[in-house]
Amino acid sequence: MIVRGGRAIYGESVGILVLDTKFPRIPGDIGNATTFDFPVRYQVVPGATPEQIVAAPDRARALLPSFIEAATGLERDGVRAITTTCGFLTVVQDEIAEAVSVPVITSSLFLVPLLRRMLGPKRTIGVVTADAHSLSDAHLRAAGIEPGWRLLVRGMQSSPSFGTILGTDNDTDHALDVDQARRDVVAACQAMQADAPDLGAVLFECTNLQPYATAVQAATGLPVFGIYHVVNLLHSAVVSPGFTHGYL
Known part of the structure; x- marks a missing residue:
C-alpha cells in the first residue's frame, strides 16, 4: 500500500x-x-x-x-x-x-425539513434556540424552512444560567452553572410540550444545548435532535x- x-x-x-x-x-x-x-x-x-x-x-x-x-x-x-x-x-x-x-x-436547523417529513406536516417541531427574538425568518428560510410549518420556537435568552454563553453577563470567570442550565433547558422543553400537545420532536438550534439532551428526553419522552447528529x-x-x- x-x-x-x-x-x-x-x-x-x-x-x-x-x-x-x-x-x-x-x-x-x-x-x-x-x-x-x-x-x-x-x-x-x-x-x-x-x-x-x-x-x-x-x-x-x-x-x-x-x-x-x-x-x-x-x-x-x-x-x-x-x-x-x-x-x-x-x-x-x-x-x-x-x-x-x-x-x-x-446548522442543525437544516434537519427541520427532514424532521417534518419524519413526523408528518401536522405535528409540531419544537426548536430551542439561544435567542428566540434573534432567530429570524431569514435564518429559517435559509435552512429550507417554509412559512406556515408547525414550528414552536423557545429561546434561552431569559435564563440567567445562559448569560455566560450569550455574553450577557459580566462574569470574568465565565462560570457556567451546569445543573441550573439543565433545569432551565428541561423547563423550556416541558413548556413547549404543554403548549403543543402534538409536539413530535425537539431540535436544539443552539449547539451548547446538547449536553442536556438526555435530561430533556427523560422529561418529555421525545426524540431530541441537534448538531451532534x-x-x-x-x-x-x-x-x-x-x-x-x-x-x-
Whole structure:
C-alpha cells in the first residue's frame, strides 16, 4: 500500500468553525472534542462572538470573509466535511459551501425539513434556540424552512444560567452553572410540550444545548435532535464504516 502526504496532520474527519468564545465547553457541547468518538479539528473565527452572530443575520454576513478563510484553512488541513458551533450561520451556508470542495452543514436547523417529513406536516417541531427574538425568518428560510410549518420556537435568552454563553453577563470567570442550565433547558422543553400537545420532536438550534439532551428526553419522552447528529452524519458519510466486526 502506498499513501501520499503533503500535510502536517492527519485523521481529523470533520472541521468545526468555532465562534470566538470563552465560556466552558462541557462534554456534549460541540466545542468539547470528547463529545465525539472520532477526532475533529477546530478553527476559531476571530471576532465572531455570540453577540455579533446572534444579534442579526447581517452580522454573520459582515464576517463572511473570516468564515471563508477559516473554512478553506480547515480544508487545507485535510478535513473532509465542515460544520459550525452556531446555528445562526444558516444565512451564510451557501457562500461557505461554495468556497470549499467538502460538504458543509452550518446548522442543525437544516434537519427541520427532514424532521417534518419524519413526523408528518401536522405535528409540531419544537426548536430551542439561544435567542428566540434573534432567530429570524431569514435564518429559517435559509435552512429550507417554509412559512406556515408547525414550528414552536423557545429561546434561552431569559435564563440567567445562559448569560455566560450569550455574553450577557459580566462574569470574568465565565462560570457556567451546569445543573441550573439543565433545569432551565428541561423547563423550556416541558413548556413547549404543554403548549403543543402534538409536539413530535425537539431540535436544539443552539449547539451548547446538547449536553442536556438526555435530561430533556427523560422529561418529555421525545426524540431530541441537534448538531451532534449533524457531525455524526458528516463523519459517517465521509469516513464510511467498514463493518469489519460484523458477523452472520
